[in-house]
Amino acid sequence: MTGVPALAVRDLTVDHAGRGNPPTRAVDGVSLTLEPGGALVLLGESGSGKTTLARAVLRLSGRAARVTGRVELAGQDLLALDERALRPIRGRRVGYVPQDPAGSLDPLRRIGAQIAEVLLSHRVADGRAAARTAVPGLLERAGISEPGRAARSYPHELSGGQRQRAAIALAVCCGPELLVADEPTTALDALVRAQVLDLFAALRADLGVALLLVTDDLWAARRTGGAVAVMSGGRIVETGPVDTVLSRPEHPLTVGLVTARPSERR
Numbered sequence: 714m715t716g717v718p719a720l721a722v723r724d725l726t727v728d729h730a731g732r733g734n735p736p737t738r739a740v741d742g743v744s745l746t747l748e749p750g751g752a753l754v755l756l757g758e759s760g761s762g763k764t765t766l767a768r769a770v771l772r773l774s775g776r777a778a779r780v781t782g783r784v785e786l787a788g789q790d791l792l793a794l795d796e797r798a799l800r801p802i803r804g805r806r807v808g809y810v811p812q813d814p815a816g817s818l819d820p821l822r823r824i825g826a827q828i829a830e831v832l833l834s835h836r837v838a839d840g841r842a843a844a845r846t847a848v849p850g851l852l853e854r855a856g857i858s859e860p861g862r863a864a865r866s867y868p869h870e871l872s873g874g875q876r877q878r879a880a881i882a883l884a885v886c887c888g889p890e891l892l893v894a895d896e897p898t899t900a901l902d903a904l905v906r907a908q909v910l911d912l913f914a915a916l917r918a919d920l921g922v923a924l925l926l927v928t929d930d931l932w933a934a935r936r937t938g939g940a941v942a943v944m945s946g947g948r949i950v951e952t953g954p955v956d957t958v959l960s961r962p963e964h965p966l967t968v969g970l971v972t973a974r975p976s977e978r979r
């Protein structure tokens with residue numbers, strides 16, 4: 714290990730342009746680091762800036778947003794790169810899992826074809842046949858029980874949980890260093906939610922991928938472990954190991970979050 718963080722965000726500020734209104738400062742001078750293979754949970758109430766921060770890490774802020782600071786992937790500042798230079802990074806070195814798998818899976822194409830295409834576009838597979846052959850193993854690694862059948866399926870033919878697993882398989886198929894997951898379990902029932910969080914843990918252990926998990930779910934934060942950064946009003950108000958911060962919160966906003974919410978979501 715070189716000691717270089719998988720992700721280092723330095724003094725990041727994101728302003729969303731308002732139509733005719735003053736811009737909204739959604740992220741306000743945030744710095745954080747995430748070690749290779751580590752987990753960092755971004756926790757906060759709705760509107761605290763979590764998604765804006767995650768999207769800035771992915772360089773998906775959109776033209777109307779003004780982004781300043783640094784987002785370093787293994788020491789390389791992504792904010793300094795143009796779209797062309799980002800192409801070999803997104804999907805290859807950074808994977809993204811949205812809340813709704815529809816955000817990453819194309820409804821009109823079979824799951825297997827979508828994964829094969831990503832493998833080919835990043836030259837992770839040597840030719841179409843090799844890409845197709847690799848797909849079932851990648852789906853199996855994501856916990857899909859009948860990977861051959863799933864590869865031949867369209868997204869709507871899978872259950873919600875299997876669809877989210879397919880989206881995760883797509884996000885990690887090229888063996889990224891960083892996985893950004895934005896509320897990936899919100900739409901799932903309790904059992905599947907636990908399984909998906911355990912899948913992230915297995916992928917961290919097996920692939921050494923670092924996980925940036927956005928959630929407002931204390932239970933998901935606890936199950937993920939690692940470090941937590943509590944956001945409010947675009948700033949990080951408290952950070953530390955998940956267990957410590959959630960069992961002995963120090964900042965009033967974290968205290969509010971912990972006491973206002975049941976520790977287990979039903």
Ligand SMILES: Nc1ncnc2c1ncn2[C@@H]1O[C@H](COP(=O)(O)OP(=O)(O)OP(=O)(O)O)[C@@H](O)[C@H]1O
Nearest residue numbers: 729730737739757758759760761762763764765766
């Ligand atoms: N595209 C946008 N244009 C203008 N304002 C935005 C945009 N996206 C987010 N905002 C504003 O930025 C602030 C932070 O929003 P953000 O979605 O990042 O928070 P969040 O913590 O992820 O909330 P949620 O859990 O509800 O998604 C909010 O005030 C929101 O209204």
